[in-house]
Amino acid sequence: MSFRPRPGSIPESPGVYRFRDAHGRVIYVGKAKSLRQRLNSYFADFSTLHPRTQSMLTTAADVDWTVVGTEVEALQLEYSWIKEFDPRFNVKYRDDKSYPYLAVTMGEDFPRVQVMRGAKRKGTRYFGPYSHAWAIRETVDLLLRVFPVRTCSAGVFKRAGQIGRPCLLGYIDKCSAPCVGRVTPQEHRELAEDFCDFMAGNTSRFIKRLEKEMRDAAAEQEYERAARLRDDIQALQRALEKQAVVLGEGTDADVIALAEDPLEAAVQVFYVRGGRIRGQRGWVVDKVEETTPGELVEQFLLQMYGEASPESMPREVLVPELPPDAAAVAELLSEQRRARVEVRVPQRGDKKALMETVGRNAMESLAQHKIRRASDLTTRSKALQEIADALDLDQAPLRVECYDVSHLQGENVVASMVVFEDGLARKSEYRRFAVKTKEGDVASIYEVINRRFRRYLEERSATGELAADDEAQGLIDPETGKPRKFAYPPNLVVVDGAGPQAAAAQRALDELGIDDVAVCGLAKRLEEVWLPGDDQPVIMPRSSEGLYLLQRVRDEAHRFAITYHRSKRSKTVKESALDGVPGLGPARRQALLKHFGSVKRLREATVAEICEVPGIGRSTAEVIASTLKGESTVTTSEAAPAQPAAGAGGPSGADDPVEAGAAGGADAPVEAGAAGGVAVAVPGEAAGPDRPSGRTE
DSSP, X not given: OTTOOOTTOSOSSOEEEEEEETTSOEEEEEEESSHHHHHHHHTSOGGGSOHHHHHHHHHEEEEEEEEOSSHHHHHHHHHHHHHHHOOTXXXXXXXXXXXXXXXXXXXXXXXXXXXXOSSOOTTOEEEOOOSOXXXXXXXXXXXXXXXXXXXXXXXXXXXXXHHTOOOHHHHTTSSOOGGGTSSOHHHHHHHHXXXXXXXXXXXXXXXXXXXXXXXXXXXXXXXXHHHHHHHHHHHHHHHHHTSOXXXXXXXXXXXXXXXXXXXXXXXXXXXXXXXXXXXEEEEEEEOOSOOOHHHHHHHHHHHHHTTOOGGGSOSEEEOSSOOTTHHHHHHHHHHHHTSOXXXXXXXXXXXXXXXXXXHHHHHHHHHHHHHHHHHHHHHHHHHHHHHXXXXXXXXXXXXXXXXXXXXXXXXXXXXXEEEEETTEEOGGGOEEEEOOOOSOHHHHHHHHHHHHHHXXXXXXXXXXXXXXXXXXXXXXXXXXXXXXXXXXXXXEEEEESSHHHHHHHHHHHHHHTOOSOXXXXXXXXXXXXXXXXXXXXXXXXXXXHHHHHHHHHHHHHHHHHHHHHHHHHHHHHHHHHHHTSTTOOHXXXXXHHHHHSSHHHHHHSOHHHHHTSTTOXXXXXXXXXXXXXXXXXXXXXXXXXXXXXXXXXXXXXXXXXXXXXXXXXXXXXOOTTTSTHHHHHSOOOOOOOOOOOEXXX
């Protein structure tokens, strides 16, 4: 391997190393107690290496390293680099399903109890994760008898306040109805705090309080009230029965077990708080190289607890095998928790028995995952190879970019760029464009491809394309220290359209001097694949996995483009009428739209009603009313059809990216049948994908 470091140039100190591909992209990050010993192992007999290590080395074109002082520093730097560069050959633990949490939105004026999935939000308390959403709802239904906290959406809550009548839950005493003022905001917040305390395991004080109230009611011969309190106590007890008691009271631990084969591994975690199983969760991982269970445990602990809040971390982490640097890992976790965390292997008793139970869950999860994944891996590889054969490519297109244009009668023209790597969507690299040209889809495609690859060339040649480090190659932004947005080229560009669109994309590449990126178009009507300059399309079999993959890529680009178009068009329609009002700035326009909800309602409002908006005086209200009621062109524009027409073609807009939306905990009782018994009987749920963000170009 030509990039092998010179003998004696690698230090023997502890540190972190990075392998890069020919484009300078980080493809693997690792740490070592001795950099020399670890890196030399990669350049030993190639035939003795793990197949995936061989694949990584053949992809790599360079290696560099950073020396650190201690093993804890190496762990921290390795985790931060893996998070920053997202290397394709590193171990990545993926949820084997999208786990639901029981969430209480304590950050709102009137906290709400609901089921939530996905990224956690600031100001919200989470309990779980749980195996099934229905089990959370069963538990919540029981607890609402005692803690009648709001569960309705913002729209229902607002509507009930407007009409002065609560929803059904308010009438059957499963909501305290703060929407109509039955309780004050402070009283409702106290109910929510009690709900959270019960879910966190502080259960005995609530049951004792209700028992005392029941006895007092019976002594005063208030038998109906005593019966209701009896039913409340039984509801709390039924909720507690759903949590399996497995360890001594006061035990806070995460119990982690592994099941593996030469290619993959599955991880299961049971969250034990106060001796009860409060939640359960699973992950699966592709083994990039030959690793020991201890090394897998170390990587898992770093990824699982790398950004965990101190209150969500346990005092004890039980693992099937200690990490190689167990003391360093324990020190790092203790720093994260701000208190001591013990990492150990249970040897006997209840904890060892629970570890065996979690291990059986992991084995079943791996078996179920392999059944689902076997065909998936084969299918993706087959699809990429079919595309390469059909388009006469030298190799399978591991990175595919697809472009689509969306507009409505030539207005609000936008475009999208979606990225698929190894046949899977890479949503963090999606981009969207506000197209400048209004000369049709072909011109839009040309503009977008030109801009995207012009940025690629600019970033690659920022200070010299052949330089050795990332900053010199233009891959790293010197101001942010992050990888640049267009630094990596695709193997294949797909445009939504036929021959003219494909030819426009090819012309843009030719003018930029790029000759190592293939281009094709996919026409919607007959699903024909068009190559630039060809008079006849490439016909792929309708049952072809390659055609199916191209369709998925094209449909994702179409969805992403039309989402952006609708957002942009909606903003234009809402603001167009107000733009012509003299003396009305952005802040007051926003206040008006927020108060009335739409321009239509604002147009129907009286001057007095408009004056109710903060910052709007009577004279301004009169100008607004006369302007909106006196102009008709806006009314015509607002009556535009609701469904946009999406054309094939490409995107355009500002040259600097702006973040935009795309598309793409252990402190709670386990739900009905999730922990203990049923968690063992129903393991191995399906994996749920993450949803990263796109950017506007």
